[in-house]
Amino acid sequence: MSLLDWRRTLSISRKEVRHVRRDPFTLALALGLPVLLVTFFGFAIDFEVRDIGLSVHDQDDSRASRQLAEVFSSSGFFRLQKAEDPGRLLRELDSERASAVLVIEPGFGKDAGAGRGASAQLILDGADNTRASAMLGYLPGITAAAQARLLGSAPPQPARLRTRFLYNPELNSRWFVIPGLTVVVVGLLAILLTALTVAREWENGSMELLLSTPVRPLEIILGKLLPYVVLCFLGAGVVYLTARLGFGVPFRGSHLLAVAAGAMFLLACLSWGLLISVATRQQQLAMQLSLISGLLPSLLLSGFVFPIESMPPFFQYFTSILPQKWFMIVARGEFLKGAGVLDLAKPLLALFVMDAVLITAALKRFKRDLEP
Amino acid sequence: MNRTLLAFLRKELMQTLRDPRMRVILFIMPVVQMTVFGLALSTEVRDIRLRVLREPGDSAMARLEERFYASGWFVPAAGGGETDSDATLYAPPGGFRRAMERGEGDVQLIVDAVNAAKARAIEAYANAILAGFLRSGLGPGEPPPAIDLDVRVLYNPAMESAVFMVPGVMSMILCLVTIVLTSMSFAREREGGTFETIVSAPLHDWEIILGKTLPYILLGLVDAALVITAGVLLFSVPLRGPLWILALSAFVFIITTVSVGTLISTIADSQQQAMLGGFLFLFPAILMSGIMFPVENMPPAIAWVAHLDPLMYFVRLLRNVLLKGGDPWVVGSNLAVLAAMACGAAALAFKRFRQTLN
Known part of the structure; x- marks a missing residue:
């Protein structure tokens, strides 16, 4: 007797396909949602902050101090306004009228003129990380520009930096966001789609019926996974076309490699959902667990926005249990870098191991429930 | 409060808390997730x-x-x-x-x-x-620096990423837990066939709705207290504003999310749909909240969606109260918007519920 009968597996799949087809809402969501979300957030997500409110309190009012303020406004990132109540400068930040305050004390112009190193104070609002880190990123450039402005005509610079940006020469942040967004959205959808399948059958009592047939546990597990792999692939395919044609994201790698890695990734996420379903046997709990284990970790710990390299060492390893982390590397590598199999050996291996572990775990757990 | 309603509330609470796995999801996961995200996340580019x-x-x-x-x-x-x-x-x-x-x-x-x-x-x-x-x-002659910008980061001088992240993560977790708890409530009764039993019981419409929402508001508040305490104790996030404003903000926010969750559950036909509906709300709400990327500069065609996001207002409130001591105007305006959203969502959920009865 063979371990696995494909005919029986496929009939389980056929049954699952009927379930999906009966629920047009779910089907429409599975196919339409990835495109919708990727398109919407592809337009929405932009890490550059412009129009930052900067309150200036210029006590010096000299040519140099005005020049300094001008450098801030001409950088394009800041919107200058006069400090409302100089006595209570911090109120500007408390009331969120401004995100930064520039204080120039009397004597600034004199110091700058004498070459003594004039000092001005810049107070940043540290309550909002996205804005604070953006501002800190702009500062070196602004300081350099102010330096040049105040020293009169640009001083003869013996050396300059010529920067070339690899893979994304124009620093288009969409190229970074869209492959990552695709991974997050498709992965989440995969977890959610399978999370209820087995639990529903237990709750309805149809699982007993299924078990009384000659179908085996492995066939049930694989048969339930297959249709969703196809469904998610269709969803991902539409997203791929949107990214290429709609947003002009380049694809420099091999399609074959991307498809193979994508299949492994989808399988990992679907088995994750299935494992939850098998382990809880109850729809409500399965939903709660899948949303809690899926949503925030894949948004925050996958490297989608917060770089994994910036995490403390322990968490750099800890995040390795997320399939999203690995497929994120593959997706960005394939889209932007044109990475080959050897470059991606580690993520590919990790995804493969995850597939094996998650499917085995789901199967083991399922078999345990079957024993009387 | 009348006795029937009280009994109904007790039934809902018992049903939710009886499963030990559920207690883990409700009371342990939020603290674990907050600890992980608080320690791990940083927007700073280093190394x-x-x-x-x-x-x-x-x-x-x-x-x-x-x-x-x-x-x-x-x-x-x-x-x-x-x-x-x-x-x-x-x-x-x-x-x-x-x-x-x-x-x-x-x-x-x-x-x-x-x-x-x-x-x-x-x-x-x-x-x-x-x-x-x-x-x-x-450089020849070593020209001294012409200017020197003395930069200070207020409210978080050491630039600790936990102080940045924890208020944001707190609000995400509260939103997630309350939506996840409520979005299945009616869908589940309907699928299990117990919905008819509840409707035919001698209860008014408003008693059913209250019985289905009050317990979750209560649980949400317990969770809010839990994550805020953990944030302040574990990550030494400062609590500079008055506690009662913090509690009031959390209360209003939780009413909003519980109402949205209940609305989802009255619309969904099955638990699967309820789950996808919950996802459909949570995913944009989290992305548009301003925690992961700035929302101020979004194109106007998209920015209006962020202004419908209760999470965005709550994050602003929480940051202002925790880190800046609570500016009356900022707190007042954001709280007013949240309260309006809470009323709107509750009214919609109630209306939708009465429709399903007919």
Whole structure:
């Protein structure tokens, strides 16, 4: 007797396909949602902050101090306004009228003129990380520009930096966001789609019926996974076309490699959902667990926005249990870098191991429930 | 309060809390998730792996390289390959000093720009380091810096990422838990067939709705207290505003999310739909909240969606109250918007519920 009968597996799949087809809402969501979300957030997500409110309190009012303020406004990132109540400068930040305050004390112009190193104070609002880190990123450039402005005509610079940006020469942040967004959205959808399948059958009592047939546990597990792999692939395919044609994201790698890695990734996420379903046997709990284990970790710990390299060492390893982390590397590598199999050996291996572990775990757990 | 309603409330609470796995989801997961995200996340670009290609005898370039590492932003790349580094610095041919004397001292910097925001930061840091180097070391006559910007980051002077992240993560977790709890409530009764039993019981419509929402508001408040206490104790996030404003904000926010969750559950036909509906609300709500990327500069065609996001208002409120002590105008306006949303969502949920009865 063979371990696995494909005919029986496929009939389980056929049954699952009927379930999906009966629920047009779910089907429409599975196919339409990835495109919708990727398109919407592809337009929405932009890490550059412009129009930052900067309150200036210029006590010096000299040519140099005005020049300094001008450098801030001409950088394009800041919107200058006069400090409302100089006595209570911090109120500007408390009331969120401004995100930064520039204080120039009397004597600034004199110091700058004498070459003594004039000092001005810049107070940043540290309550909002996205804005604070953006501002800190702009500062070196602004300081350099102010330096040049105040020293009169640009001083003869013996050396300059010529920067070339690899893979994304124009620093288009969409190229970074869209492959990552695709991974997050498709992965989440995969977890959610399978999370209820087995639990529903237990709750309805149809699982007993299924078990009384000659179908085996492995066939049930694989048969339930297959249709969703196809469904998610269709969803991902539409997203791929949107990214290429709609947003002009380049694809420099091999399609074959991307498809193979994508299949492994989808399988990992679907088995994750299935494992939850098998382990809880109850729809409500399965939903709660899948949303809690899926949503925030894949948004925050996958490297989608917060770089994994910036995490403390322990968490750099800890995040390795997320399939999203690995497929994120593959997706960005394939889209932007044109990475080959050897470059991606580690993520590919990790995804493969995850597939094996998650499917085995789901199967083991399922078999345990079957024993009387 | 009348007795039937009280009994109904007790039934809902018992049904939710009886499963030990549910108690873990409700009371332990939020604290665990907050701890993980609070410790792990940081938007700061640090430990940029730098590779420097120079001739062995190029001492000027070697000193520039030292300055890069001394800045704290850059670290030497471990491997020699291109994939092991984030940025590569190429010395001008024939030595850096000689090239500068010729007036051709251009140093080439190649940056891996897959992450565009990070690449931009790397370039800015490198420029600042080179400028400082030219001023202090090699420049003729050592012109002193013309200006010096004394930068202070208020509310979080040490730039601890936990202080940044924890208020945001708190609000995400509260939103997640309350939506996840409520979005299945009616869908589940309907699928299980117990919905008819409840409807035929001697209860008013409003009693059913209250019985289905009050317990979750209560549980949400317990969770809010839990995450806020954990945030303040574990991560020493300051609590600078009055506690009662914090509690009031959390209360209003939880009413909003519980109402949205209940609305989803009255619309959904099955638990599967309820789950996808919950996802459909949570995913945009979290992304548009301003925690992961700035929402101020979004194109107007999209920005209006962010203004419908209760999470965005709550994050602003929480940050203002925790870190800035609660400015009356900021607290008042955001609280008013949240309260309006709570009323709107509750009214919609109630209306939708009565429709399903007929």
